[in-house]
Amino acid sequence: KNKGRLLIKCPDQPGIVSAMSLFLKQNGANIIESNQFTTDHEGGTFFIRMEFECPDLQEKGQRLENQFREIAESFSMDWEIHFLHDVKKTAIFVSKELHCLRELLLEWQSGDLMTDVVVVISNHEECRGIVESFNIPFYYIPANKDIRKEVEAKQLQLLEDYEVDLIVLARYMQILTPEFVAAHKAQIINIHHSFLPAFIGANPHKRAFERGVKLIGATAHYVTNDLDEGPIIEQDIIRVNHRDNVEDLKKKGRSVERSVLARGVKWALEDRIIVYENKTIVL
Amino acid sequence: KNKGRLLIKCPDQPGIVSAMSLFLKQNGANIIESNQFTTDHEGGTFFIRMEFECPDLQEKGQRLENQFREIAESFSMDWEIHFLHDVKKTAIFVSKELHCLRELLLEWQSGDLMTDVVVVISNHEECRGIVESFNIPFYYIPANKDIRKEVEAKQLQLLEDYEVDLIVLARYMQILTPEFVAAHKAQIINIHHSFLPAFIGANPHKRAFERGVKLIGATAHYVTNDLDEGPIIEQDIIRVNHRDNVEDLKKKGRSVERSVLARGVKWALEDRIIVYENKTIVL
Amino acid sequence: KNKGRLLIKCPDQPGIVSAMSLFLKQNGANIIESNQFTTDHEGGTFFIRMEFECPDLQEKGQRLENQFREIAESFSMDWEIHFLHDVKKTAIFVSKELHCLRELLLEWQSGDLMTDVVVVISNHEECRGIVESFNIPFYYIPANKDIRKEVEAKQLQLLEDYEVDLIVLARYMQILTPEFVAAHKAQIINIHHSFLPAFIGANPHKRAFERGVKLIGATAHYVTNDLDEGPIIEQDIIRVNHRDNVEDLKKKGRSVERSVLARGVKWALEDRIIVYENKTIVL
Amino acid sequence: KNKGRLLIKCPDQPGIVSAMSLFLKQNGANIIESNQFTTDHEGGTFFIRMEFECPDLQEKGQRLENQFREIAESFSMDWEIHFLHDVKKTAIFVSKELHCLRELLLEWQSGDLMTDVVVVISNHEECRGIVESFNIPFYYIPANKDIRKEVEAKQLQLLEDYEVDLIVLARYMQILTPEFVAAHKAQIINIHHSFLPAFIGANPHKRAFERGVKLIGATAHYVTNDLDEGPIIEQDIIRVNHRDNVEDLKKKGRSVERSVLARGVKWALEDRIIVYENKTIVL
Incomplete structure (x- = not known):
């Protein structure tokens, strides 16, 4: 169950996927599903859902969330992170x-x-x-x-x-x-x-x-x-x-x-x- | 091409199918498709489409149509007869x-x-x-x-x-x-x-x-x-x-x-x- | 629940529907659904399912069944009659x-x-x-x-x-x-x-x-x-x-x-x- | 028409998406559609299709292709790059x-x-x-x-x-x-x-x-x-x-x-x- 999901909405610009995937890689996480969408290729809004697997996620979850805040701010993201161990x-x-x-x-x-x-x-x-x-x-x-x-x-x-x-x-x-x-x-x-x-x-x-x-x-x-x-x-x-x-x-x-x-x-x-x-x- | 179609709408009552199929049989016609529907089994409206095959229909068509008028009247039918040799x-x-x-x-x-x-x-x-x-x-x-x-x-x-x-x-x-x-x-x-x-x-x-x-x-x-x-x-x-x-x-x-x-x-x-x-x- | 169903398979020939619908009419039954199919319009096999409504069917069912046998034989029918009061x-x-x-x-x-x-x-x-x-x-x-x-x-x-x-x-x-x-x-x-x-x-x-x-x-x-x-x-x-x-x-x-x-x-x-x-x- | 597509197949490992998206970003390209799939989250094969937009792609295409070769080799990729100006x-x-x-x-x-x-x-x-x-x-x-x-x-x-x-x-x-x-x-x-x-x-x-x-x-x-x-x-x-x-x-x-x-x-x-x-x- 070491799985998590990032849901993002932000103004489109180059480098979002790159920043997110680098962040996950540096934290030892592997992207297992990724879907994105942009309303318009010029000046549009960008959306992405990334599902990832990460060893010891239950322990590392809070830290991941805190660290991601910085990236989120630099891209003006509306964002959510969900951990599968927190059952809805x-x-x-x-x-x-x-x-x-x-x-x-x-x-x-x-x-x-x-x-x-x-x-x-x-x-x-x-x-x-x-x-x-x-x-x-x-x-x-x-x-x-x-x-x-x-x-x-x-x-x-x-x-x-x-x-x-x-x-x-x-x-x-x-x-x-x-x-x-x-x-x-x-x-x-x-x-x-x-x-x-x-x-x-x-x-x-x-x-x-x-x-x-x-x-x-x-x-x-x-x-x-x-x-x-x-x-x-x-x-x-x-x-x-x-x-x-x-x-x-x-x-x-x-x-x-x-x-x-x-x-x-x-x-x-x-x-x-x-x-x-x-x-x-x-x- | 010896085919024709009867389309009927009338108040529902017993005997409609019987009368129509007897009429077709007496004229040497064979029913090849028949679909019916009644809005309500008490006091409803009855609908039927019968497709039939009949030798020499081109010659007999007009006579058939005239003869059917009597049945149509006795059941107060709104009706149409179509012959496939009259291409729309x-x-x-x-x-x-x-x-x-x-x-x-x-x-x-x-x-x-x-x-x-x-x-x-x-x-x-x-x-x-x-x-x-x-x-x-x-x-x-x-x-x-x-x-x-x-x-x-x-x-x-x-x-x-x-x-x-x-x-x-x-x-x-x-x-x-x-x-x-x-x-x-x-x-x-x-x-x-x-x-x-x-x-x-x-x-x-x-x-x-x-x-x-x-x-x-x-x-x-x-x-x-x-x-x-x-x-x-x-x-x-x-x-x-x-x-x-x-x-x-x-x-x-x-x-x-x-x-x-x-x-x-x-x-x-x-x-x-x-x-x-x-x-x-x-x- | 005064409903019954006739299921028929027999060699195609003119007059089957006519005979069946006349039989039902004479017994006070009203056809409420009827679907038929013929494998081939020349020398084919004919199939029909007729659902009918008939007052006091529970009492009259057996008699109906017996009477229909005659029609069935004249057209060499394989046939079944089902009454809805006999729940399967x-x-x-x-x-x-x-x-x-x-x-x-x-x-x-x-x-x-x-x-x-x-x-x-x-x-x-x-x-x-x-x-x-x-x-x-x-x-x-x-x-x-x-x-x-x-x-x-x-x-x-x-x-x-x-x-x-x-x-x-x-x-x-x-x-x-x-x-x-x-x-x-x-x-x-x-x-x-x-x-x-x-x-x-x-x-x-x-x-x-x-x-x-x-x-x-x-x-x-x-x-x-x-x-x-x-x-x-x-x-x-x-x-x-x-x-x-x-x-x-x-x-x-x-x-x-x-x-x-x-x-x-x-x-x-x-x-x-x-x-x-x-x-x-x-x- | 400044659009291109990367199609990749390689052994799964962390960092692929990160490397690809960084590469595109550094070349001024914006990812406009990205779909990925992994056969198995442990030791599986990874597939991705990235569609990107890049100004002056017709001029820069060949250079992009050459540069990508290095990344492709480091991840043992089977890969294709397609440019929309090369109509099939x-x-x-x-x-x-x-x-x-x-x-x-x-x-x-x-x-x-x-x-x-x-x-x-x-x-x-x-x-x-x-x-x-x-x-x-x-x-x-x-x-x-x-x-x-x-x-x-x-x-x-x-x-x-x-x-x-x-x-x-x-x-x-x-x-x-x-x-x-x-x-x-x-x-x-x-x-x-x-x-x-x-x-x-x-x-x-x-x-x-x-x-x-x-x-x-x-x-x-x-x-x-x-x-x-x-x-x-x-x-x-x-x-x-x-x-x-x-x-x-x-x-x-x-x-x-x-x-x-x-x-x-x-x-x-x-x-x-x-x-x-x-x-x-x-x-």
């Missing part, structure tokens, strides 16, 4: 529809999601059985518009208690207030059951049926204060036809929702996503 | 982007589109060479907002002269007036370079880029008086990512536009499409 | 890899597989927990080449006790003897973890890695006496690249295996599959 | 089926293939019209088993005359001798009309039909002396069903063949492909 802690929010929760738990159990699922929170009791069968703490917090403030207070307390790094809204059907979104450091990933920006908002499958589309989709995105307007992480679609009624669209949609969300969460856990101008760069 | 006549409208035109001409040349392409009309000269190399009459009719009326008058005259059954807008970038849409019996199929209802209207690729979507699409639809709101025939998408700028989206979009349009046109020529409540039933 | 009974065989089993159980729990899963049999204990959490009887029958005879005797007894109609091999890693395949009336569906006929036999992912393919697949097929040579029901693929080692191929393969198997089983339960010349016709 | 020269071989040729010419005309198509060679006359309409020299060289030697001598002469860098077999239905494959420095890309390793050899669509597969594919691969056994560059599939006869499979196959070949050729022209152990690494 994830909370899952869910309501009555359980297919996304199930997919995440199965992927996690198969070792495909490198995280600790530390807590599941729901405004319904439906998922208690499945969650507890995975030995994950489950909290039932009934919710509605009128008690939103208290509900979010309880949720924020749990996020703090469990030191959550990532919140996944796995078909959680309550709107989060801007205060909630702002209050906690955790990133929040939502799955919307349409191909955004088509069918923003409620009842996308009903509206897709009425419009007679031939494909329906799903979108994993970061949550911001604008409903369904956050940076898109991943999307996919499934083919439908005139035989499918609204109920059929929901069924078909489930399979694409769960795989899109699972991919988005996986990339977030692998520190592959940089947000830039309300879009995502997935490296 | 198609007109293609195009502007500067030629990928859809090229795809249609290549598919047609390979024998995959059963039609006569009788005329190509453009508001630009770019495609003259390719069109004339296929020995298809080409008409250059410059167009803009201010002379729309005269332009459409010329176009309508050509449609009449060439007895056009189907108009394909293969990236024709002029808006058609309601008068034009109403004036001619021909069906009009358009290709829109987005996954409708996302990015209705102009510059869909620019807006897709700005929103940061991970898929772009194309939509073949019938033209009605509401821009981009007509019944959707076919849609498809292609994956994009943060590396793709607007120009890249246009390039990637072309491959999906041309295949979506080609499929939609093919189904129309095969009499597979029934319009119902601003949607298509593709049988 | 399914047995699942599994070894150590549980992704296909999980998918089937989740789909079944969501109401997407119309069957009773009456028993799960495994040569390992891994799945006991999950199976019993669904309240399905679980039997652990250790197996190896040397005791194949006794093992299959036990399995056949269970199939008989539970009156099994359909056996699903959900990554069951033991070979079934021809005697077993012949002994029981149940259809047997297997999932093979390659895109047949590529990589028939053992270790397909290892061989796919060595060949450097860019796609890996999965195949659901009926089991016959020739290993991996039975009629193919459904196939699908997933994209891989040079970064994927054998372990990665296995992981990626799982998602396509489970969805391909689920689709194949669903079609079998909906009586959509007719086997003909070692191929399947899916209507 | 491509020859296309074709027989009677023209869909792949057409796709390549259209993509090339749209500016999506950065090459000069310097010559088209065919053993049939079918494509003369289309080739000459693009103002490309066309050579008709009839071929069969008995005159293979003379035919290949003529072809080799043309390849030399036109200084060809890349040969594309766009459904060229003659087998090339090992002597031909060895004789010329050009890389040879072939399109096989099946999903290799399924249906190696002749008549893949007929055999796919007989096996009853539900997907058919296409494979772009480098040509080696073993028929259809060369390194696979790209593959894709298209869905088929029981209604498709051999002729239908051929038609459906065409659309996937042409897009798979076009992608493979594009990657080769962009210097993205490194061959390693009879596989391709596409960076």
Whole structure:
């Protein structure tokens, strides 16, 4: 597990990769994956994700981080360093529809999601059985518009208690207030059951049926204060036809929702996503 | 070529298939493909497409049509009968982007589109060479907002002269007036370079880029008086990512536009499409 | 639940659909879905699947079946009639890899597989927990080449006790003897973890890695006496690249295996599959 | 056009990226795309493709190349450097089926293939019209088993005359001798009309039909002396069903063949492909 990841965003200029790779080499680290992107070759913004392996990283991590600060400053970098021995802690929010929760738990159990699922929170009791069968703490917090403030207070307390790094809204059907979104450091990933920006908002499958589309989709995105307007992480679609009624669209949609969300969460856990101008760069 | 097709829409009730198949049998015809659909099993609307083979159909066609009228009336059918010896006549409208035109001409040349392409009309000269190399009459009719009326008058005259059954807008970038849409019996199929209802209207690729979507699409639809709101025939998408700028989206979009349009046109020529409540039933 | 399905195979001739639809009409049944196929329009074989709705079908079913025999004989039909009130009974065989089993159980729990899963049999204990959490009887029958005879005797007894109609091999890693395949009336569906006929036999992912393919697949097929040579029901693929080692191929393969198997089983339960010349016709 | 590309294969060790990026920086070049891959993090082989921009590259190119030699030797690199001002020269071989040729010419005309198509060679006359309409020299060289030697001598002469860098077999239905494959420095890309390793050899669509597969594919691969056994560059599939006869499979196959070949050729022209152990690494 002697692995780490550097994520960088800075103004493009010659010498960035050179400085970073020299730094890693001097610290005995070997680059095992490196992906970069520049918005524009003249005056653009530069992004890079470097994954490296380094003996005794657990001991040397803090020192590496301190030393890198100097390079970061000289290139005016926004930067993050992640060590794989610091396993991320994830909370899952869910309501009555359980297919996304199930997919995440199965992927996690198969070792495909490198995280600790530390807590599941729901405004319904439906998922208690499945969650507890995975030995994950489950909290039932009934919710509605009128008690939103208290509900979010309880949720924020749990996020703090469990030191959550990532919140996944796995078909959680309550709107989060801007205060909630702002209050906690955790990133929040939502799955919307349409191909955004088509069918923003409620009842996308009903509206897709009425419009007679031939494909329906799903979108994993970061949550911001604008409903369904956050940076898109991943999307996919499934083919439908005139035989499918609204109920059929929901069924078909489930399979694409769960795989899109699972991919988005996986990339977030692998520190592959940089947000830039309300879009995502997935490296 | 002794083949025909029956397309039916009527209130659902027992006995429709029985009556139709008995009628065909009594006329010596053999059903070679049959697809049906009912909106609702109680009080719904019934749709069927039957393709049949019948010796000496060219001689017997008119009689068949007359005889079927009685059945049609007893079931209150909206109906059409098509004979494959009456080859449909198609007109293609195009502007500067030629990928859809090229795809249609290549598919047609390979024998995959059963039609006569009788005329190509453009508001630009770019495609003259390719069109004339296929020995298809080409008409250059410059167009803009201010002379729309005269332009459409010329176009309508050509449609009449060439007895056009189907108009394909293969990236024709002029808006058609309601008068034009109403004036001619021909069906009009358009290709829109987005996954409708996302990015209705102009510059869909620019807006897709700005929103940061991970898929772009194309939509073949019938033209009605509401821009981009007509019944959707076919849609498809292609994956994009943060590396793709607007120009890249246009390039990637072309491959999906041309295949979506080609499929939609093919189904129309095969009499597979029934319009119902601003949607298509593709049988 | 007043629904039934007719599945027919017979020499093509005019009048089949007519006779069938007249028969259904006279018995007060309404055709709700009908799909047909002919191998060749001259001297070919004709196939049809008709789904119908008929009031009081539970009472009238036997009479319908008897009456249809006459029509069946006059057209030399191979035929089956199924009533939806006779729910099919399914047995699942599994070894150590549980992704296909999980998918089937989740789909079944969501109401997407119309069957009773009456028993799960495994040569390992891994799945006991999950199976019993669904309240399905679980039997652990250790197996190896040397005791194949006794093992299959036990399995056949269970199939008989539970009156099994359909056996699903959900990554069951033991070979079934021809005697077993012949002994029981149940259809047997297997999932093979390659895109047949590529990589028939053992270790397909290892061989796919060595060949450097860019796609890996999965195949659901009926089991016959020739290993991996039975009629193919459904196939699908997933994209891989040079970064994927054998372990990665296995992981990626799982998602396509489970969805391909689920689709194949669903079609079998909906009586959509007719086997003909070692191929399947899916209507 | 001040762009260049470095392609490297060498034993993995720390410091490679650092040395390369320092070298480019010192020469005033800016890395604009960089993709790397290591077969194994201990004792593995390292691959990298770096695309860079450098003012006055046309003048400085030769010097850069000479200077890089030192670095290359110190890391025991297999390496190539390409300058975008040296446009690659491509020859296309074709027989009677023209869909792949057409796709390549259209993509090339749209500016999506950065090459000069310097010559088209065919053993049939079918494509003369289309080739000459693009103002490309066309050579008709009839071929069969008995005159293979003379035919290949003529072809080799043309390849030399036109200084060809890349040969594309766009459904060229003659087998090339090992002597031909060895004789010329050009890389040879072939399109096989099946999903290799399924249906190696002749008549893949007929055999796919007989096996009853539900997907058919296409494979772009480098040509080696073993028929259809060369390194696979790209593959894709298209869905088929029981209604498709051999002729239908051929038609459906065409659309996937042409897009798979076009992608493979594009990657080769962009210097993205490194061959390693009879596989391709596409960076």
